[in-house]
Amino acid sequence: MAQKDIRLHVPEPAARPGEHPDFSFLDVHAVDEARHPDIESRAYETYDLATSMIRVLDDDGTIDGQWDPGLSDTQKLRGLRHMITTRLLEEQFWLLQRQGKAAFAIRSLGEEAVAVAAAMAVDASSPGYGEGLDMHFPTYRQGGILVANGHSLFEMTCQVLSNSGDRLKGAQLPTLHSVKECGFFTVSGNLGTQMIQAVGWAMAGAIEEKRIVALAWTGEGATAENDFHSAMVFASVYQPSVIINVVNNQWAISSFQGIAGGMNAPFAQRGIGFGIATLRVDGNDFLAGYAATAWATERARAGHGPTLIEWVTYRAASHSSSDDPSKYRPADAAASWPLGDPIERLTRHLLTTGAADQADIDTLTEECRTVVNEAVDKAEKLGTINSGPKPSPAEMFKYVYAEMPPHLVEQRQDLGY
Amino acid sequence: MAQKDIRLHVPEPAARPGEHPDFSFLDVHAVDEARHPDIESRAYETYDLATSMIRVLDDDGTIDGQWDPGLSDTQKLRGLRHMITTRLLEEQFWLLQRQGKAAFAIRSLGEEAVAVAAAMAVDASSPGYGEGLDMHFPTYRQGGILVANGHSLFEMTCQVLSNSGDRLKGAQLPTLHSVKECGFFTVSGNLGTQMIQAVGWAMAGAIEEKRIVALAWTGEGATAENDFHSAMVFASVYQPSVIINVVNNQWAISSFQGIAGGMNAPFAQRGIGFGIATLRVDGNDFLAGYAATAWATERARAGHGPTLIEWVTYRAASHSSSDDPSKYRPADAAASWPLGDPIERLTRHLLTTGAADQADIDTLTEECRTVVNEAVDKAEKLGTINSGPKPSPAEMFKYVYAEMPPHLVEQRQDLGY
């Protein structure tokens, strides 16, 4: 019997600051490798896809494999536009925070394909079904859903600036949006809590016999939260139309995915234990992400139950404006990420197929920049967290209950409002 | 695309009161089917065992297969004695409750092999390793651990009677024992909470570089609790020497295992998602249970990390003294349980092999009965929840803190003590 020394095993990333980025643990599967099972498949028939990786877009810009969603050039260009817009907008938010005009900032740099592809795929499947009840339960890193679903960039910026145009009246940190008409649930600052709510939403849809779909979102780090479990258990038991999206961007603030248990089994594999259909997808491949979401959405709408999707991607930026990643990972790590950059990859594909030339891309980028800058300028004119009119203090009391109870009236009056 | 109707799926057991018991969902594997992997195997090399079933004792009393633990007749007879003692003792507790002498009662009828086999297997592996730090974190249905580990039946009965001999001073409901010297952690009335504590205990052992083992216990119903998840996540990340035991006795009060998600994937399979070694065992087969625990314990002590064991068994009695199972399942269900009764099965084996004849078994049973009755009589003399001296009211204040803070002194004095 081989006795190992007894030690507390604390997983460590392959490279720390000063060392060479090392992504050798990541198996980059070939674009034509993953099977595309029927949407009516039993959950266990998808389990090989939990350890594989759905990829469509090859490094050279060509596409291949069973998962090609067959999008038109127009659709692909729309995806590109949304990703670029998201990136530029979040860059502006970042600057606003640096200038002291926003309390906080957080970006999805390098993982824009995730939210944009998912939002577009759900939306495309929606007409005639959703009855306005499809709902994303996002984290702070899925602003791309709002961009893709056509939310006003101006309104998004007002929220970030906590100015008088903020429709949340200063209640929430920047980027914790709530936009019901875009199928975007109010983002909790508490990690994990919303997954089971998405399941509950989907259960409600089933109770009302509606073909809606709910999409839970979590980072890989927050899969460690217990709410991940209740979401999986309830999804397994009641088989509602929910898609549980795990965005594995390799980092949770300073801790790498191994601290969430990612080194022993891919997060997608968590689904197997619950008898839930499971996909693992190249998160920087817009087309693969679109196809995976489309598959899960179709499956859900057809009444075949929940799917867990792991999106393998990389958090290229710092965690947030309060974070400095050079303290815990090699400074140039993002550049070595084997799955590349989602915007570059889709661009290369469009160039390769001739759907666009460089001038088209430049024009598109400039259009995005103009739209973003106009929205930001307009919002800034309304004020920032430090300047301009604030929401009235009375707003603080207004939304605690539907009707303000006597003690809150008293407290508000005591404050002079 | 096949559209199913959208409905909330609420799992239902195969048979309800008035119907014939139906256990056709249970695949009873052959005794020689399950592989016995090396204890140094990687977790994924055990995954076939999550859907198989480790069995040693065949229906005719013969044994077979790679998992035969090779116990001596003396050891087998000791196992039988512990199981019979447990059954008789809990029967007495049941009567005491019915007579109003105990606040509550709960039994492990039909699943005695689980606790007894596990306790004996851990104990046998202990000398020279445990340093007194091996620890079970049991539920209310593992009293067999105390019996097997030699706890005083008299003390157990005093606890059940909440009399002045209760070493918990009336703090806990009957059967929620705490017996440190028998490696039996204080049982929580709150389901699920202790699994992660077992993991923490094992982590502490690893921090101190000791070859101890901690055993978490849960019913299949309570695997739905979120603490199951934190236990799995921490066990996966830190790889401590913990065995997570899921006792799948098919029922959680009135809800069948499908309501915990057991119809989509066996509970053992939950381990796969976390990269944890996984065994599924015939819980009414004393020898198989012993072998599975021995394997996991050896593996843990050798530094190869955690194991999840699902014990497939049946709750033959009502949930507790407050429950009436004829309200939600066929009255005679237990009699049809395909895996039989653990005491009968081990007895048949001993008779078959000639290790004992019927007279030996009768004698053994009578011995157990005498020991049990003597202990119960002696305890009753000390009083019951309704009669005899009670713990002093001062006891209530005594163990809240190590040193009684002023406000508790004040409250105690106010009460006149």
Next chain:
Amino acid sequence: MATMIEAIRDALAVMMARDDRVVSFGEDAGYFGGVFRCTEGLQQQFGMHRSFDTPISESGIVGAAVGMAAYGLRPVAEIQFADYMYPGYDQIVSEAARLRSRSAGEFTAPLVIRMPVGGGIRGGQTHSQSPEALFTHVAGLKTVIPSNPVDAKGLLIASIEDPDPVIFLEPKRLYNGPFDGHHDRPVRPWSRHPLGEVPEGYYSVPLGQATVTRRGEAVTVLAYGTLVHVAEEAAASSGIDAEIIDLRTLLPLDTATIVESVKRTGRCVVVHEATRTSGFGAELSAQVQERCFDHLEAPITRVTGFDTPYPVGLEWVYFPGPDRVVRAMKDILEY
């Protein structure tokens, strides 16, 4: 005539019949009808999709209810014992209570979470707790606790209709009959109490309104749940002319009724079963003191559970029975 269990079941049935959006679920609460039988028959009457069993996951139960409520249903979730609500506490505090405020009214959580509270049934430390103060501290929640079948039905109906999340606490010792604290006397059934006379069909008792169960001039006793009956017994047995206020809703609190009474009596005893420190009695005491300072002739006194767990073997030492209430009233009358 109805027990409190029947009254609660009746409220659920009335509302499920009136409003398709009302659904009921919890551990053992579907097929079996709940360990206290409060949801018995609902599954047969309204179908599996309106009344169902859940996994043993209080966090999941509340979290799913939040999702359903945000969607537009009116979920009524049962937590088997209040002692088991802690795994769901995050979903209650961080989510149900905050959806409306953090989305400026865009998403809301009109749900009810029912849970049995209090001791006196030999349940020990994990079947006896009274965690109301853990809810009253949380902005965005309402907290309700009836003391009899008539109120239980009317308050539960009002809670289901309420647009905000309501914590509905059911004093389990009152399920089958009023309980005055004398555990050694024969149990009295609700059929022999006027408040067991539950009207049929729909009616509601508005949230936020206390009721005076005994008029008196000597001292005001603020009570709720089981302790209302204990206070009544204390007044009856001592002959003290106490005014007993059954708060019924803890938040929003009916301060008007309280203040009017205490200003009149000049004396106030606050009673509850929960542990003393930071219990809801502290808030009551603070508010009475703030609002009636000039009228107080003696200190406001709290009679509460002790700052210990609730031990099964010493249950009746722990329980704040009529003797302790009488002693407190006497102390401040003689002050």
Next chain:
Amino acid sequence: MATMIEAIRDALAVMMARDDRVVSFGEDAGYFGGVFRCTEGLQQQFGMHRSFDTPISESGIVGAAVGMAAYGLRPVAEIQFADYMYPGYDQIVSEAARLRSRSAGEFTAPLVIRMPVGGGIRGGQTHSQSPEALFTHVAGLKTVIPSNPVDAKGLLIASIEDPDPVIFLEPKRLYNGPFDGHHDRPVRPWSRHPLGEVPEGYYSVPLGQATVTRRGEAVTVLAYGTLVHVAEEAAASSGIDAEIIDLRTLLPLDTATIVESVKRTGRCVVVHEATRTSGFGAELSAQVQERCFDHLEAPITRVTGFDTPYPVGLEWVYFPGPDRVVRAMKDILEY
């Protein structure tokens, strides 16, 4: 001179060096040293097995700590923000606080749970909460909250040495300097405050003892954490001769110091940042009233956060600043 962050780190380092059983862990608390850097350097100094990162699971963190403590270690767990402790609340209330009592002393949970509390850092509703009342209501816990580096180090050492579970609340707005509530004035560092003068090496400040930070005769102000400095500023700016008591430990509470003071001044203001209803101020008010009734010349007044979430956009409206404290003091002085 040390900031409060350095003082906390120092306490951990001192104890980890003295006692092998002391281990420190939490989200981002290992390699990186915590988002507020309180555990920076501990992993390098004491090794991966003594200071390590954990999964994002507050429930797991506390639950594992309970297991470790029962085993015999002295775990010090960090919860990244108090606002995120709720998933771990069950393990705190039902387990850590009860192990000793439910096993009659056989198993215990000598652990410390550190968590930053309070607002004033633009953190919004989920980085600003003050949930102390949710701990003081729970029998079996001790709750500690320092207001300066010297106390932070000494109290943390005492907490680690304590045989019972201790909730150690760190007012995050004080991490880098005292804060008097004037957010619009330049930040003052601890290096310019006498209580930034943290002694080297081992020392402890006993739990359960308040301290008087300003002697006065006109009114007693009960405060803790950040609000101690706000109260001092209120006294300074108004010229009111307030006696300011820094409670330091909320449970067990130092009632002797409080009672002596209020009996002398006859007036009492209670201040805290937490929401008002059922906040710890209610308990303080109730106790002062019970213990000093005959000496009170005006109502005990609470200055607290409002019964709403803490909005990032209206942070300074929410925060109970010196003006509100002055107003309360004046009101009762003129009563």
